[in-house]
Amino acid sequence: MADYVLAIDQGTTSSRAIIFDKSGSIVSTGQLEHEQIFPKAGWVEHDPKEIWNNTREVIGQALAKADLTRHDIAAVGITNQRETAVVWDKTTGEPVYNAIVWQDTRTQDIVDRLAADGGVERFKAKVGLPLATYFSGTKIVWILENVEGAREKAEAGDLLFGTTDSWVLWNLTGGVEGGVHATDVTNASRTMFMDLETLAWDDEILAAFGVPRSMLPEIKSSSEVYGTAEASSLLRETPIAGILGDQQAATFGQAAFEAGEAKNTYGTGNFLIFNTGTDIVHSKNGLLTTVGYKLGDAPVHYALEGSIAVTGSLIQWLRDNLGLISSAAEVEELAKGVEDNGGAYFVPAFSGLFAPYWRPDARGALVGLTRYVNKGHIARAALEAIAFQTRDVIEAVNADAGVDLTELRVDGGATANDTLLQFQADILGVPVVRPVVAETTALGAAYAAGLAVGFWSGLDELSANWQEDTRWTPSMDEDERARLDRNWKKAVTKTLDWVDDDVR
Numbered sequence: 001m002a003d004y005v006l007a008i009d010q011g012t013t014s015s016r017a018i019i020f021d022k023s024g025s026i027v028s029t030g031q032l033e034h035e036q037i038f039p040k041a042g043w044v045e046h047d048p049k050e051i052w053n054n055t056r057e058v059i060g061q062a063l064a065k066a067d068l069t070r071h072d073i074a075a076v077g078i079t080n081q082r083e084t085a086v087v088w089d090k091t092t093g094e095p096v097y098n099a100i101v102w103q104d105t106r107t108q109d110i111v112d113r114l115a116a117d118g119g120v121e122r123f124k125a126k127v128g129l130p131l132a133t134y135f136s137g138t139k140i141v142w143i144l145e146n147v148e149g150a151r152e153k154a155e156a157g158d159l160l161f162g163t164t165d166s167w168v169l170w171n172l173t174g175g176v177e178g179g180v181h182a183t184d185v186t187n188a189s190r191t192m193f194m195d196l197e198t199l200a201w202d203d204e205i206l207a208a209f210g211v212p213r214s215m216l217p218e219i220k221s222s223s224e225v226y227g228t229a230e231a232s233s234l235l236r237e238t239p240i241a242g243i244l245g246d247q248q249a250a251t252f253g254q255a256a257f258e259a260g261e262a263k264n265t266y267g268t269g270n271f272l273i274f275n276t277g278t279d280i281v282h283s284k285n286g287l288l289t290t291v292g293y294k295l296g297d298a299p300v301h302y303a304l305e306g307s308i309a310v311t312g313s314l315i316q317w318l319r320d321n322l323g324l325i326s327s328a329a330e331v332e333e334l335a336k337g338v339e340d341n342g343g344a345y346f347v348p349a350f351s352g353l354f355a356p357y358w359r360p361d362a363r364g365a366l367v368g369l370t371r372y373v374n375k376g377h378i379a380r381a382a383l384e385a386i387a388f389q390t391r392d393v394i395e396a397v398n399a400d401a402g403v404d405l406t407e408l409r410v411d412g413g414a415t416a417n418d419t420l421l422q423f424q425a426d427i428l429g430v431p432v433v434r435p436v437v438a439e440t441t442a443l444g445a446a447y448a449a450g451l452a453v454g455f456w457s458g459l460d461e462l463s464a465n466w467q468e469d470t471r472w473t474p475s476m477d478e479d480e481r482a483r484l485d486r487n488w489k490k491a492v493t494k495t496l497d498w499v500d501d502d503v504r
């Protein structure tokens with residue numbers, strides 16, 4: 001009997017393969033970063049071929065490091081950066097354009113065009129999302145309108161669209177030789193095309209966008225056997241049995257299975273997901289309505305989500321664009337060299353502001369500067385920005401839920417930063433808790449796959465695997481918390497109304 005499950009985590013910055021044992025512990029990891037391509041201000045692309053090659057390579061790394069072969073792997077789960085759109089030719093397997101990444105804002109004109117008739121909430125009742133550049137729908141439209149020959153090929157049925165789960169699944173299951181073209185309900189819920197009630201593509205919305213239905217993957221549950229790995233893969237004949245978008249996967253990996261449970265992931269961006277059970281809840285406070293998970297034929301679970309575009313990527317920006325630090329981890333040392341933010345507030349509205357503001361016209365601002373402010377204060381302001389944005393989202397969750405969250409479960413790369421999480425607890429006024437396995441994204445995908453093949457018996461067994469590692473308790477006094485929050489909200493106002501006809 002195979003004793004392990006392998007998860008492929010195709011993220012925004014890197015692709016990972018992680019092998020888990022039955023207790024949900026990590027046995028080995030392979031990881032490779034891929035290039036972030038910025039052709040113009042506001043444009044963000046990845047090379048889908050690089051992503052697929054890296055995926056194959058990290059699978060090899062993970063197996064080799066643990067001295068395992070495919071015979072030791074009971075099932076494979078896939079989790080992915082959501083909303084990032086790949087369009088490829090099914091006859092050649094070649095992408096027709098780079099992947100357009102979720103942070104990319106080039107489709108604002110398409111958003112405006114669609115919103116001219118009915119506003120940005122035009123499709124919200126059906127799909128849970130406002131019209132925004134963030135979701136994959138307008139990215140497909142951009143490719144069809146701007147890549148020569150794409151529209152004709154799409155109408156002839158030769159082009160396929162997928163988020164990177166579908167791209168990886170199709171390649172893993174054989175590509176041009178009968179690759180499976182499917183996605184799961186969570187990824188489908190981020191396109192703008194899926195009806196949340198029926199979990200099917202909506203022809204009216206597709207017509208409004210001008211996207212041929214033949215391009216779209218089949219919508220499946222998050223936990224079932226989609227196919228088996230084929231040639232060109234070390235996983236040959238292994239069932240691919242779980243798919244969850246990265247944020248939903250992290251929620252699943254945190255064992256937040258029931259209504260009222262929530263988690264916050266600190267990666268490239270931050271994403272808070274609040275499980276609403278089998279009810280579709282529409283937010284009055286700027287949160288998205290999305291699918292949480294669906295296990296085979298069991299009822300679907302929905303969630304409210306607070307998506308923040310720029311958090312960990314702000315730290316990368318300090319590293320790559322300013323050269324202020326040489327690794328993400330160094331930001332903590334730099335920030336610890338000062339007592340406080342020195343009056344500086346950094347609002348990283350690089351892609352506009354996402355939840356709860358939804359302001360595409362915003363752009364980043366570093367405010368409150370004086371001669372006193374040094375690079376330590378800027379590092380500190382960047383870390384604080386991650387926590388302040390999270391507080392904004394949690395205020396929205398509390399308002400929608402009518403009760404306040406009493407503690408926050410966290411995970412993701414930036415939760416390695418103790419200074420950040422202490423400030424997070426301070427600015428929220430509730431404890432922040434990190435589990436032993438902070439790679440909850442991959443773990444959630446592994447869980448979904450393992451459940452489908454009987455490797456795990458059910459949700460109770462998974463809940464029993466969850467273990468607390470570290471807890472940060474608030475120590476800031478209420479007046480200071482309120483003062484800092486007022487300053488933050490003032491800083492946010494300075495970023496609004498920036499984009500106009502003079503700003504491209």
Ligand SMILES: Nc1ncnc2c1ncn2[C@@H]1O[C@H](COP(=O)(O)OP(=O)(O)OP(=O)(O)O)[C@@H](O)[C@H]1O
Binds near residue numbers: 013314331415416
């Ligand atoms: N010590 C640290 N302090 C602050 N931020 C950090 C630290 N270590 C890593 N990060 C940030 O965390 C992010 C990486 O986290 P993680 O690995 O969870 O993201 P990811 O899963 O790669 O993101 P994605 O899935 O979007 O690719 C990077 O943006 C990095 O800047």
Ligand SMILES: [Mg+2]
Binds near residue numbers: 011267
């Ligand atoms: Mg990730």
